[in-house]
Each structure stands twice: as C-alpha cells, then as structure tokens.
Amino acid sequence: MATVTIDTVGKHDGQSVTICGWLTHKRSSGRIRFLVLRDGTGTIQCTLIQGETSEQALDLYPELTHESSLTVTGTVRRDKRAPGGYEILASSIEVLQIAETYPISPKEHGVGFLMDHRHLWLRSSRQQAILRIRHAVVNAARKFFDDQGFTLLDAPIFTPSSCEGTTTLFETDYFGDRKAFLSQSGQLYMEAGAMAFGKVYCYGPTFRAEKSKTRRHLTEFWMIEPEIAFADLETIMKLAEALIVAIVEEVLETRRQELKLLGRDITRLEKIQPPFYVISYDEAVQILKDAGESLPWGEDFGASQETIVSNHFDKPVLIHRYPAQTKAFYMKNDPNRPEVALCVDMLAPEGYGEIIGGGQREDDPVILKEKIEKAELPAESFDWYLDLRRYGSVPHAGFGLGIERAVAWICGFEHVRESIPFPRLLDRLYP
RNA sequence: UCCCCAGUAGCUCAGUUGGCAGAGCAGAUGGCUGUUAACCAUCGGGUCCGCGGUUCGAGUCCGUGCUGGGGAGCCA
DSSP: OEEOOGGGGGGGTTSEEEEEEEEEEEEEETTEEEEEEEOSSOEEEEEEEBTTBOHHHHHHGGGOOTTOEEEEEEEEEEOTTSTTSEEEEEEEEEEEEOOOOOSOOSSOOOHHHHHHTHHHHTTSHHHHHHHHHHHHHHHHHHHHHHHTTOEEOOOOSEESSOSSOGGGOOEEEETTTEEEEEOSOSHHHHHHHHHHHSEEEEEEEEEOOOOOOSTTOOSEEEEEEEEEESOOHHHHHHHHHHHHHHHHHHHHHHOHHHHHHTTOOHHHHHTOOSOOEEEEHHHHHHHHHHTTOOOOTTOOOOHHHHHHHHHTOSSOEEEEOOBGGGSOTTBOEETTEEEEESEEEEEETTTTEEEEEEEEBOOOHHHHHHHHHHTTOOGGGGHHHHHHHHTTOOOEEEEEEEHHHHHHHHHTOSOGGGGSSSOOBTTBOOO
16 A cells, blocks of 8 residues: 555556645535545545445534544456546545634635735645746756756855845845845846856845835745846847747647646737737837827836736737946946947736846946946945956847746736735734 | 725625615534535624714714725836
8 A cells, every 4th residue: 555646546546545735625425425636746535434434434424514634445356437537445544634714715705815825825735836837937947057057156145235226125134233125036146247257147045125016016026037148148148039939849848738727818829920020119109109109208117007008918028228327337238329229128928017127237437337326326345346357358148037926827816926926024023 | 195996793795765784605503324615403692993973863874084995196
C-alpha cells in the first residue's frame, strides 16, 4: 500500500492507496457517503458504503467538517460517476484535525472578506490556478535569461537612495543614525553588474510608497530586470518582445487547464507572436488625437490614455522615445533629438497597460552628474553610480517587467491583487 | 491626497411613507441506496459600523468619525 498524491491516483487503479488531504465537500444519500479531498495536486471523491467500508470510517463521517485534515485509505476504482473519472472506496480514515467552522463557503463573498482571509482563500481552486500561472511566468522568464547567458545577480533591498522619485520611498531606521530605503528597483545595481558580467538580471521584490488606490498598484511588487552592456534601445526592445513571447508560450504550454478554469479567452493569448507593434511617443499622441483624446506633447499618458492606446492593438505595443522630461534621470537622451529619451514602455493588449518599462542609460559622466543635480538627488549617494561612467563607460540598456501586471494580463483580471500570494496595498497589510 | 459608492446574522444581500429584524448560503439536528456547489424538513443565530442630533418613535432622516470597495494623479 502506497501513500500517493491525487494527481497520480489513476495509475493505481484497483490497488489500495492512502491519500493525505483536506476535506472540501461531503454529501450523503442513504447508506452511501461521499468525501471530496484536496491535496494540492487535485481533488478526488472518496466513497463510504455501508457493508463495504469499515465501521470505523462510517462512524467518523458525521464528525468531519469542511477543511478537516485527514488521510483516507482505500481502493482506487474507475467510475464514470466520479468527478475526474476515479474514486476511492474508503476502507479506513485517520483524522489529523477536525477543523472549526470554515469561514469561506462555496457561495459568493466580497473582495474585502476574501482579502481578510487571503491565507485561507489560497486553498480555492481559482487562486491555485492563478498562482500556478504566476509560477510558470517567473520560471519562463528566468529560463529565458538563463538560456541566453545572463547571470542572475540579486539586488539589495535596503538602499541608501532613490532611483524612481523620492516621494515614493519606504523609509526605515538603520541603527538609529542613518536611514535606509526599501528598493524601488534593482536597476542601478544591475548597471554595475552589467559592467562586470556583460548580461545580468535580477528578480526580486520592489517597494513603492505610492498612495495609489487603483487596480494596477501594489506597494510591494516583483520585478525581473535585465541589463546589458554594449546594448542600445533597439537591442532591449527586441529582447522585451522575445521575453513576452517566451512567457506566453510557456504558460500556454504548461498551464492551459488553469487558464480554462479562469475562463480566459485563450485565442487572445495565442495571438501573442512576433512582431509586436512598435510606435513612437509622437505616433501614440496621434492615435489619441484620432480617438478624440488630445494630449499636449510633453505629457505622460494617464490611465485612460494608456487604455485607449493599448486597446488599439491586438498584440503588445512598444512605445519608444517619450519626452525626456517625463522620464527618470538615468535615461539617455536621443542624440538626434535631445528632447526625447531613448526609452521604451510595453503596453499589454486588451487595455492592460504598461507591463515593461526600460531604456538606454546615460553613459556620459558629465551629463549624468548634471541630471542627478537637476533631479535634486543627494550627490553623495550616487558617487558609486557615477564610477560606472568613470571607469570604462559603455552604452548599456535594460528594462523591468512587472510580474503581477503580466500575470493579471495573462489571466485576464481586472485587478492585480490576486496575482500575488499576499498582496500589499495602500490600507492592506494583513494577513 | 482628492472624488464617488457601500456598511443589517459567520458570508452575500433584501428591508415599502419613519411604526414587530428578513431570505439564501454556512452551522446544528433528522430524513433519503450514487451524490456532483446534492436534495427535503426542523432549529439556533442580530451592538442594523461608532458617536451625536431630529422625532411620540430611527435599520430608514441629518451631522460626524471609522472601515471596506471603485476611480483620479503617479507608476511596473
């Protein structure tokens, strides 16, 4: 007799096995009783029949509550009436714990209630499908970079300074006499890494103290950020496209069941093939103008404008060369058009908006120093960063992919909050 | 930070003109010889978000605070 997981039960037809899991449903009808067990690999129906099942198991049945933990031993048999095709005719049951009344019922719940019970909500099939897709997204991205000779270089979480704007920094006390900030991006450190390894990437959490209450914002989110030496804007635009193609391909290959469970229109994802659309900021402004939404040149897109542009295309669109004034200090200006930056954002289709942001970095030490001063950033915190331009500066470029936004788009969600196991939002730090 | 909406049983919600607090689900008990979010019957379950006000009388009207949801700006 073997202890087996539910996903492999079919291989043991006719044999006696033991399953460990949690009770998700129970039903009875006269002398027959059913237990539905979940173990993380799937669910299976166990049957208890008077005369065939032990008295011990039948006696336990009334005690069992939703989410009680137990092991069931019995014979696997194929049965058309069983969901999944197989069921277990139970011979004995061992209870690990009888659960208290479980708060999550099969009927509908509000978002606030479910978020308060996120630690239990993870047990539902829908949440498991989402987080398995997230796993596939992360795996695909890492495999993509690993296969192309990138080195994984972990960036620090505590940082002495900002790289995205000082108003959105989470501040922590660092042994009383100094302040440390939670990282908003690993990028600056990846630039140092690129000068050492050529091609690097990091994958980790980033923190932004934005007082944003929108469907796209978390205060803690995960990014994968590649950085390449001897690379320009064109290089990373191609790389970003190839990355998204690889991610979607992997999810379609390995997580099709999960996408179906979520009700995702898979044909929309099957369209995600190269080449993606590539337009300039100027062209995007024209698209907005044609849609009756005028935007003065020089301003960044708001949420509604991003949605209009994103809905305009059935595949991701890369928008390059934004006005330099809208972008961070480290972006390099286009030598042919100094008023625009050599940067790119990728907008996912179906109105999902920005999932990637990146560009070519300023590699001239004098210009970079000026930009740091102009941004009113503390010069001493960036001395090491200027060193990268003092000792063998080279053109280099990189980008960041927001994992939760990518997952939300692939799953077809309105909100990013279900794309991460324990979301951190403005006003939500529990559980 | 600003704008909009909501807060009634464990959950999702209804509650008429201001006049006795309701349903479904969940829970408990019983029934049913193969159930599929089973079904049927019975039962228990309330600080109507808090505070103040108007009124003979407030879940309902007014003020205020808190909490949750949606959106804006900003961003991945």
